[in-house]
Amino acid sequence: MPWSKHPPREARLGLALFCLAGISALSAFLLSAAPLDEKRISIFSTVANYTLPVVERNGVDYTGLLELLEPLGGVSARLDNQRWKMRYNNVDGEFLPGQNYARVAGQSIPLKAPFLLENNRGLVPLTSIPTILPRFLGGPVSFREASRRLFIGNVGVHFTAQANRNAGPRLVLDFTSPVNPMVATEPGKLRMVFSHEPLLGPGTHTLTFGLPAIPSATYSENNGVAEIAVTGSVPLFASFSNDGRTITITPAPQAPATPLLPAAAPTPAPAPAVANLPPPAVPQYFAVVDAAHGGAETGAFLSPQLAEKDVTLSFARALRQQLQSRGLPALVLRDGDATLSLDQRASLTNQTKPSVYLCIHAVSQGNGVQVYTALLPIGGDNHGPFVDWQTAQSSLRAVSQKIAVQMAGALQKNQITARIQQAPLRPLNNLTVPALAIEIAPPAGGVPELASSAYQQSVAIAVTNALVTARMQGDLP
Amino acid sequence: MIPRHLLIGTGFLLLLTVGIGFFAWRTRGRVRQEGAVPLAADERPVAPPASGPTEQATLLVADDTSGALRAQSARIPLPSGRQQRAQELLRALLDVYLGPNSPHPLGVGSEIRDVYLVDPGLVVIDVNAAFADSHRSGIQVEELTVVSLIQTLSANIPGILRAKILVDGKERETLAGHADLTNFYDVASVNQLASQMGAGQ
Numbered sequence: 311m312p313w314s315k316h317p318p319r320e321a322r323l324g325l326a327l328f329c330l331a332g333i334s335a336l337s338a339f340l341l342s343a344a345p346l347d348e349k350r351i352s353i354f355s356t357v358a359n360y361t362l363p364v365v366e367r368n369g370v371d372y373t374g375l376l377e378l379l380e381p382l383g384g385v386s387a388r389l390d391n392q393r394w395k396m397r398y399n400n401v402d403g404e405f406l407p408g409q410n411y412a413r414v415a416g417q418s419i420p421l422k423a424p425f426l427l428e429n430n431r432g433l434v435p436l437t438s439i440p441t442i443l444p445r446f447l448g449g450p451v452s453f454r455e456a457s458r459r460l461f462i463g464n465v466g467v468h469f470t471a472q473a474n475r476n477a478g479p480r481l482v483l484d485f486t487s488p489v490n491p492m493v494a495t496e497p498g499k500l501r502m503v504f505s506h507e508p509l510l511g512p513g514t515h516t517l518t519f520g521l522p523a524i525p526s527a528t529y530s531e532n533n534g535v536a537e538i539a540v541t542g543s544v545p546l547f548a549s550f551s552n553d554g555r556t557i558t559i560t561p562a563p564q565a566p567a568t569p570l571l572p573a574a575a576p577t578p579a580p581a582p583a584v585a586n587l588p589p590p591a592v593p594q595y596f597a598v599v600d601a602a603h604g605g606a607e608t609g610a611f612l613s614p615q616l617a618e619k620d621v622t623l624s625f626a627r628a629l630r631q632q633l634q635s636r637g638l639p640a641l642v643l644r645d646g647d648a649t650l651s652l653d654q655r656a657s658l659t660n661q662t663k664p665s666v667y668l669c670i671h672a673v674s675q676g677n678g679v680q681v682y683t684a685l686l687p688i689g690g691d692n693h694g695p696f697v698d699w700q701t702a703q704s705s706l707r708a709v710s711q712k713i714a715v716q717m718a719g720a721l722q723k724n725q726i727t728a729r730i731q732q733a734p735l736r737p738l739n740n741l742t743v744p745a746l747a748i749e750i751a752p753p754a755g756g757v758p759e760l761a762s763s764a765y766q767q768s769v770a771i772a773v774t775n776a777l778v779t780a781r782m783q784g785d786l787p
Numbered sequence: 788m789i790p791r792h793l794l795i796g797t798g799f800l801l802l803l804t805v806g807i808g809f810f811a812w813r814t815r816g817r818v819r820q821e822g823a824v825p826l827a828a829d830e831r832p833v834a835p836p837a838s839g840p841t842e843q844a845t846l847l848v849a850d851d852t853s854g855a856l857r858a859q860s861a862r863i864p865l866p867s868g869r870q871q872r873a874q875e876l877l878r879a880l881l882d883v884y885l886g887p888n889s890p891h892p893l894g895v896g897s898e899i900r901d902v903y904l905v906d907p908g909l910v911v912i913d914v915n916a917a918f919a920d921s922h923r924s925g926i927q928v929e930e931l932t933v934v935s936l937i938q939t940l941s942a943n944i945p946g947i948l949r950a951k952i953l954v955d956g957k958e959r960e961t962l963a964g965h966a967d968l969t970n971f972y973d974v975a976s977v978n979q980l981a982s983q984m985g986a987g988q
Binding site: 603607609610611618652671673674675676680682685686687688689700729731732733734735736739747749 | 851854923924925926927928930933949960961963964965966967969970971972973976977980983984
């Protein structure tokens with residue numbers, strides 16, 4: 311067959327497709343390969359959260375100073391007689407390429423590696439960021455060098471992990487701000503990668519839960535991101551709620567492993583597995599004791615040195631001790647100086663499903679103890695299993711009020727003045743368990759006595775007696 | 788030589804100056820003796836006087852000592868419009884709280900910005916930031932303020948079924964850490980609560 315001047319149409323089309331496929335493959339390779347190799351630093355501030363590339367020179371990690379400060383304020387730079395001069399807001403900095411020192415705001419600061427200038431781009435060693443940035447910003451920064459995570463200001467997001475075995479195993483992670491991690495699953499593990507959130511880890515990086523299906527979780531940080539990896543003996547599933555503040559991890563819904571057998575040939579159920587399951591009616595915790603306020607939310611200042619949040623926490627712990635000494639497991643919802651929103655408190659309690667919820671408040675005026683139940687606001691309608699959030703307590707109000715009466719009686723038996731009332735106090739109205747709040751006023755000794763263990767013990771004993779009585783009378787499970 | 792009439796005039800003015808100075812010095816001494824509060828210490832905003840006839844009104848005044856509300860009669864200039872009447876009622880109530888020997892003191896600068904009556908039966912009370920920022924913190928003390936505001940309106944203006952409290956025109960989570968301000972109050976429930984407070988004395 312003679313060659314034609316132009317290749318046939320099919321051949322041209324094939325060549326074009328081949329080239330297109332080659333370009334696509336190359337692009338995919340480059341795009342997928344780049345993030346794996348690239349070192350980066352993540353910066354979290356009240357103004358913006360962002361990530362910058364990190365370059366390695368002579369075994370030292372560097373990043374661009376201009377790019378680092380640009381999202382935080384007005385910044386400019388120029389090269390003046392071999393000196394790299396930059397200005398951030400009203401602060402001037404001067405850097406000499408190859409030198410281990412710089413001048414910022416008129417003061418000389420040492421650098422842990424030489425300043426580099428590449429294509430008019432000023433590079434500073436990461437290890438010197440905690441020295442350089444406070445001079446420009448006028449405030450401290452916290453830099454986690456190993457994971458390359460930089461925190462400017464009080465921006466950290468904390469979380470609590472709560473295991474719950476009622477109504478099936480589940481792990482509830484509550485965050486102090488909305489989060490949106492990248493979730494990935496692999497055999498035996500569910501990973502949540504937080505690249506945009508200033509997540510801070512718990513005191514112990516390995517958390518154990520005692521759930522066969524979800525035995526533990528680990529927190530780690532690396533290359534600018536934080537990761538929570540939850541181990542599971544079964545495939546796990548993560549769901550988001552509470553505007554992204556809560557992530558609930560449960561075993562993934564399973565399809566039936568075997569087809570249904572005809573009725574004529576039933577397969578006996580494996581009895582031991584059923585026998586080992588905890589009966590669903592018995593709650594894991596008898597009481598959830600909620601120490602009101604916490605963290606930045608101090609509550610009232612009972613005296614110049616005594617914040618309400620501290621009194622509520624110490625009383626909550628005393629009450630837990632009393633309840634547990636009577637064989638009633640109790641969970642202190644805020645067992646530390648953490649900020650928990652009212653929605654988080656309600657959500658955690660509803661998921662824990664205790665027999666009773668008790669919120670602790672303290673006040674400097676008056677005397678004795680006020681016992682409160684919910685004053686319900688105007689709410690919406692319930693729709694089937696979905697209960698209106700604002701009036702979730704409505705069906706349990708009678709039980710709550712009965713327990714309040716018993717509690718006031720028990721307090722008065724212990725010579726503590728008590729009064730019962732309703733109050734527009736969240737999260738009482740959002741709870742699907744019997745819920746009360748108590749506000750402890752100082753005894754005759756005055757406000758300092760509020761923090762005394764003797765007074766707290768006497769109130770805790772009376773409250774415990776009331777709850778034990780309520781349980782014995784069948785008002786509480 | 789200085790003309791005689793100028794000398795007489797100058798002498799008269801000098802005498803007048805000395806006399807006024809003496810009077811001012813005496814007045815100042817008397818004010819000090821009576822222990823008058825310097826004007827700068829009273830930072831309460833001055834509300835424009837309402838025009839129109841005065842009427843008898845019932846204020847439901849919170850009392851910290853008893854933890855209850857007590858009815859207090861007052862003659863208040865009440866404008867004819869419902870919304871203006873509502874504003875005047877709450878401003879009169881705040882005058883009681885901000886005055887000397889207040890049974891339920893509020894912070895200096897507390898003010899009612901506006902009251903909106905929205906049919907059917909909704910009242911929106913907008914207080915200023917100082918009202919909430921300077922409010923004492925505690926379940927009972929905050930609850931007394933909220934119930935007192937709603938009850939005073941409910942007792943004097945018929946048809947109010949729901950109430951909402953805003954701070955500086957915006958929703959706030961709580962008044963001072965305790966009383967919920969995110970929801971709409973059911974006035975019937977608040978009436979019951981007010982009765983319960985009275986019964987619990």
